[in-house]
Amino acid sequence: MKSKSIQSCRETIYHDLQQCRRGTFQLFSGINYETFCRQAHPDFSPVGWHLGHIAYAEDLWLLQHCGGFKPVFPEYQKLFPADILPKKERVYLPTMAEVECYLGTVRKKVLDYLEIAPIEQQQRLWQFIIQHESQHCETVAFLLQMQEKESGRGKKESGSSATDSVTDVTDATPGRNQESGRGNQEEGIILMPNTQCLMPNSQFPIPNSQCPIPNSSVIEIPAGEFYMGSDAVEALDNERSRHLCYQEKYSIDRYPVTCSQYRNFMESDGYQNPQWWSADGWTWLQSHLVDRPLYWSENPAFNHPVCGVSWYEAEAYCNFIGQRLPTESEWEKAAIWDAENQTQRTYP
Structure with missing residues (x-):
């Protein structure tokens, strides 16, 4: 019974990892390299960096820390961690194809490791990896929408360009300044x-x-x-x-x-x-x-x-x-x- 339960847990993790990844790729479907690399707001990294960071986190925690493997792509050990480069320096990214290759290579090794990993001891970490990717996808969806709105404004107004500040993202916010001190603390209200x-x-x-x-x-x-x-x-x-x-x-x-x-x-x-x-x-x-x-x-x-x-x-x-x-x-x-x-x- 115990081995059945562990196998069921592996299957659930496998399913959730793959389902989450399909949603991630859907978000990036059809975007161009400029959008991929662009920093849409000073508080956020480019969407392409988030994609590479997802692979980096899987590699770091599951393969390196748990599996004892060496980094899959050592050249990305400075670019994709969350605590090394300032956000404004994360715009110099590999091509989309190269980042997708990074994701695919890491994921293949992760799924291989899943077959032998001590799931009873690591289950929370595997769940965290799935949540981590989902959380970054929420950020990516927000940033893509921000860029889409700004692009639409640029088409409507003469003199606008793709490099307009985020203050101009919405065409009805003249009283709003991008340095409004909100950071990431925006909330809904219930009373x-x-x-x-x-x-x-x-x-x-x-x-x-x-x-x-x-x-x-x-x-x-x-x-x-x-x-x-x-x-x-x-x-x-x-x-x-x-x-x-x-x-x-x-x-x-x-x-x-x-x-x-x-x-x-x-x-x-x-x-x-x-x-x-x-x-x-x-x-x-x-x-x-x-x-x-x-x-x-x-x-x-x-x-x-x-x-x-x-x-x-x-x-x-x-x-x-x-x-x-x-x-x-x-x-x-x-x-x-x-x-x-x-x-x-x-x-x-």
């Missing part, structure tokens, strides 16, 4: 009745734009204990360990704040009125001079959950409507806890 300002929540899935988003209704979460965190093999370090928490009764919006709702804050001079901002938030705003979320669209049909807001903007919006952001434990209990069956749900 609670106001008691005090707390920590921002995680990002939210974007609903189908064809479906109308209802006004946010409030639901009550009863007081009681629940299990927070996860010990599942897929769980990352910051999700561990699963532990029992007690949470007082509270109410929370059923849906994230939409662009339409956030627009009310903007049109009510929310960015100009210091009463909605904390002292630190107002200081931040005076330093960055923004009047809308990053990559904001003026198209009223774009009524997704608002994104591209900093902690200070989310805090100010909550003050404006008399609510607050949930704590981590409040958000997690509302999202995953099935009180009736006293168990965690995998998804909200």
